[in-house]
Amino acid sequence: MAALSTLLLLPLxxxxxxxxxxxxxxxxxxxxxxxxxxxxxxxxxxxxxxxxLLARRGPLGGWLHARGIEVVFTWKAxxxxxxxxxxxxxxxxxxxxxxxxxxxxxxxxxxxxxxxxAAFFRVTLPLAWRxxxxxxxxxxxxxxxxxxxxxxxxxxxxxxxxxxxxAIFHDNQIGRDDRAMVLAGVTIVLxxxxxxxxxxxxxxxxxxxxx
Amino acid sequence: MIEAxxxxxxxxxxxxxxxxxxxGVTALMGPSGSGKTSLLExxxxxxxxxxxxxxxxxxxxxxxxxxVRLAPNQRRVGYVPQDAGLFPHLSVRxxxxxxxxxxxxxxxxxxxxxIRDLLDRYPLSLSGGERQRVSLARxxxxxxxxxxxxxxxxxxxxxxxxxxxxxxVRIRDRWQVPCLYVTHNVGEALAVAERLVLLQDxxxxxxxxxxxxxxxxxxxxxxxxxxxxxxxxxxxxxxxxGGVTRIDLDGGxxxxxxxxxxxxxxxxxxxxxxxxxxxxAIEPPTGLSARNVVAARITAVERTGxxxxxxxxxxxxxxxxxxxxxxxxxxxxxxxxxxxxRVWLAVKSHSVRMV
Numbered sequence: 001m002a003a004l005s006t007l008l009l010l011p012l013x014x015x016x017x018x019x020x021x022x023x024x025x026x027x028x029x030x031x032x033x034x035x036x037x038x039x040x041x042x043x044x045x046x047x048x049x050x051x052x053l054l055a056r057r058g059p060l061g062g063w064l065h066a067r068g069i070e071v072v073f074t075w076k077a078x079x080x081x082x083x084x085x086x087x088x089x090x091x092x093x094x095x096x097x098x099x100x101x102x103x104x105x106x107x108x109x110x111x112x113x114x115x116x117x118a119a120f121f122r123v124t125l126p127l128a129w130r131x132x133x134x135x136x137x138x139x140x141x142x143x144x145x146x147x148x149x150x151x152x153x154x155x156x157x158x159x160x161x162x163x164x165x166x167a168i169f170h171d172n173q174i175g176r177d178d179r180a181m182v183l184a185g186v187t188i189v190l191x192x193x194x195x196x197x198x199x200x201x202x203x204x205x206x207x208x209x210x211x
Numbered sequence: 212m213i214e215a216x217x218x219x220x221x222x223x224x225x226x227x228x229x230x231x232x233x234x235g236v237t238a239l240m241g242p243s244g245s246g247k248t249s250l251l252e253x254x255x256x257x258x259x260x261x262x263x264x265x266x267x268x269x270x271x272x273x274x275x276x277x278x279v280r281l282a283p284n285q286r287r288v289g290y291v292p293q294d295a296g297l298f299p300h301l302s303v304r305x306x307x308x309x310x311x312x313x314x315x316x317x318x319x320x321x322x323x324x325x326i327r328d329l330l331d332r333y334p335l336s337l338s339g340g341e342r343q344r345v346s347l348a349r350x351x352x353x354x355x356x357x358x359x360x361x362x363x364x365x366x367x368x369x370x371x372x373x374x375x376x377x378x379x380v381r382i383r384d385r386w387q388v389p390c391l392y393v394t395h396n397v398g399e400a401l402a403v404a405e406r407l408v409l410l411q412d413x414x415x416x417x418x419x420x421x422x423x424x425x426x427x428x429x430x431x432x433x434x435x436x437x438x439x440x441x442x443x444x445x446x447x448x449x450x451x452x453g454g455v456t457r458i459d460l461d462g463g464x465x466x467x468x469x470x471x472x473x474x475x476x477x478x479x480x481x482x483x484x485x486x487x488x489x490x491x492a493i494e495p496p497t498g499l500s501a502r503n504v505v506a507a508r509i510t511a512v513e514r515t516g517x518x519x520x521x522x523x524x525x526x527x528x529x530x531x532x533x534x535x536x537x538x539x540x541x542x543x544x545x546x547x548x549x550x551x552x553r554v555w556l557a558v559k560s561h562s563v564r565m566v
Contacts, residue, residue, distance in 0.1 A: 104296060107257040110283035111290040112310025112353055118284075122309075126300045 006140045009083050009090055013139070014132060016087075017094035018124075022103070039088045043148025047081060051153045054080070077154035078161050082143035090132075090139040097131020098124065134198045141194040145187065213357055213389055216263040217253045217273075219413075221246060226253070226413040236383050236390045238404035238421060246413040247393045248293075251359040254391070255290045256283035267356055286357075289350030289388075293362045295342035297334035303345050304330040310353040317352035323385060324348045324378050340371040344378060351386065358382075358390040364399060372399075379403050397439045398483045398564065440484040440534050442466070446474045455502065455560055458482065462531025467502040468563045480565050486520060488562035489536035492555040493546050501557040507534060509552045512543065519543045523556060 020032060038046050054061040054071045064071060071077050101124050109119040125132070147165040154161035156170060164187055171180035212233050219226040226246040239247050253261035256272065265273040272281045297306050303326060311317055321327050324344040334342060343363050350358065363379065364372045380403055383390065394400055400407055400421050407424050409417040417424055444460040455467040458480060466482060474480065490496075496504060507523040510533065514520075521536045534556060538548070548554070 102296075104292060105298060107252070107255075107283065108290060108292065108296045109298075109309070110257065111255050111286070111288055112349065113284045113287075113312065114310070115282070115284055123298060127298075 006083075006086070006090075006136060006143055008079065009087060009139060010136060013087060013090035013135070014094055017091045017132075017135075018098050018120075020091065020095045021098035021101075035091055036088045038085050043085060043146065044152055046084060047149035047152030050077075050081060050084065050149060054153065072153060073155045073157065073161065075154075075161060078150055078163060081149040081153050082146040082163075085146045085149050086139035086142035089142050090135040093135025093138060094128070094132045097128035097135075100131070101127045130201050134201050137194045137198045137201075141191055144190055144194075213254075213265070213267045215250075215254055215265045217250065217261055217265065218263050219246075219249055219253055219258055219261045221249055221413060224413045226250060228410070228413070228415055230408065230415070230418075232389050232391065232406075234387060234389055235405040236392050236403050237406045237408055238400035239391055239393045239408050239410060240395065240400060241410035241416070243395075245410045247410055248361055249413075250410065251290065251361055251391060251393065254357070255288045255359055256281060256286050257290075287353065287355055289353060289355030289358045291343070291346045291350050291358070291360045291363050293365055295334075295339075295346035297337075297342055297346055297349075299334050301333075302330065303332050303334070303337070306334065306345055307348050307352050309349060313352070313354045316354045317348070319385075320348040320351035323351075323381055338371070339367050340375050343367065343375055347378065347382065351382065355388060358386075358388050358392075360390060360392045362393050362395065365395065372396075376402060397441070398481075401441065401481060440482075440486065440489070440532075442482040442484070442532065444480060444482060446476050446478045446480060448476055460528075460531070462528045463525060464503065464505045464528070466558075466563060467560045468565060469560055471565065474565070483564045484558055484562055486535040486537035487518075488558060489534065490557040491521065491536050491538055491542070491546070491548070492557065493548075493552065495555055496557055499557060500559070502560045503558040503563070505534075505556050507554055507556050509548060509550055509554060511550055512548060514540075519548075521548060521554075523554065526553075 016035060020028070020035075051072065052058050054064070054077070056062060056065045056070075056072070061071060071080060105123055105127070106119050109123045110116075114122060144163075145165050146163070147169065150161070150163055151166060156162055156166045162170065164183055168180045168183045168187070171177070171183065212231060214231050216229045217226060223244070224246075226249050228250060239250070241247055249258060252258045254265060261273065262275040263273065264271070264275070271277070271279045272286050273279060298309065301309065307317055307321065307326075307330070321330070324347055326341070326344050326348055329337065329341055329345065334345070337345065347360075347363065360379075364375055367375060376399065383403055392400075392404060404421050407417070407419060407421040408415055409424065442460050442463055444458045444463070444466065447457040447459045447465065449456050449470065449472055451470060451472070454470045456469070456471045456474065458466045458468060460466055460482070468482065490501065495506070506526040508526060509521050510524050511522040512519060513522065518537045519540050519542075521538065523534045523536060525531050525534065536556060542548070
């Protein structure tokens, strides 16, 4: 689930990060704040907003329901919840990376015959990929641990919407602390790996930028 | 031939030029912030706000009235920015081949600019002069139809400049593409350009042959290059022990410059001496380390900004060019310098550059 949500997030997050890095003008601050909001809001509040939006009688949920798509209390809800919650982390990290890419280099690539897409894939992304990757890993970890928003919009249905974080809570509630501890151990390993990777990548970036 | 009629709003004034450029190199000079780089970027297609008409050999790149605007990648310009603008994530080879259109052109550029030994290195490990050469080769490998060079030598120190300059001359002679060359340096303009356009506050102030324009102090002052004395002469001989090379000036005294054995005796050279580097004495100087001393008479005293520019005629060479010396108003007052004053001009060997 976390991997899927991260995968879905990637193109969106990169587009948003790029827009924020290049766009100058009124509304930039407001847009930035809005995108970062899930970072500071209580996750349950975000979950509630999403539930209102996606419920069968909600503005978006009704439209989807008419087309036979149910989101709430399915695995799709887990993906949506984790995606929304981890989006800002990806965007923030990727945006910093894109901002470090000199826009004049992109212009030079254009004069050398690259179209806008080619210039992005041959210059911008190769120069920013470490930041984008670091952001992706952070977003993935966040998605892995997401609890508040998920439990509200997706519920806690065994085998369907029960994520690692939800399972730990559940096991603890029913007194199976031993099982909860094993799961906690799994999360520690995953989180440690993700953070260590991020750390390693950013350190390498620092080294290549200043020889 | 390229025609460019461009209007572009800038922070302090609008850029407003109408130029027709033929083959060969056109030097573009002007004070910092006069719109030189903006003009190049507009021609390259990197300024979306640029309006007007740009056409190369009749092919329209920009025609705002007709709604034509070719993307930068459709224009085939070779743009070399001031700081070389190499892609740091690619090797020299990757940079040169980035916009490759013609294998033979790339190979030829690599040879012309002598960068074959650098192909596997990365831009961060290159010196300033090497970066500029790689950037030039990268532009040439696309077989550009127009070269836009933005102060290609500005970030280099004097010694490097003199090493890279011959490459530019070689490119001019071998590639035969129209070239717009931004520079602050009078010597460079003289060395490579057949035409000079002076830009100020976004408008063309002067347009003509470099030798004629640069003889006008007002123009060189606007070019912010510092006023330079440009003196033609021939190499008369080398003195290795004395560490000097002697030069016979056309219409001036013999001059000593730092030992330059790579120049052949009899070879014609142009010397450049900044007006600030000319010392002015009202008595024949004795016990002075400066090697080049000549008697002259002041013909005019001109207040130029914070300084005073003296126009001097050499005494023994009345057909030679006027010399310019720049001094402070205080020195002018203390020495009583005025039109008609007899003076001695002194120049250290190391203040004389060959261009």
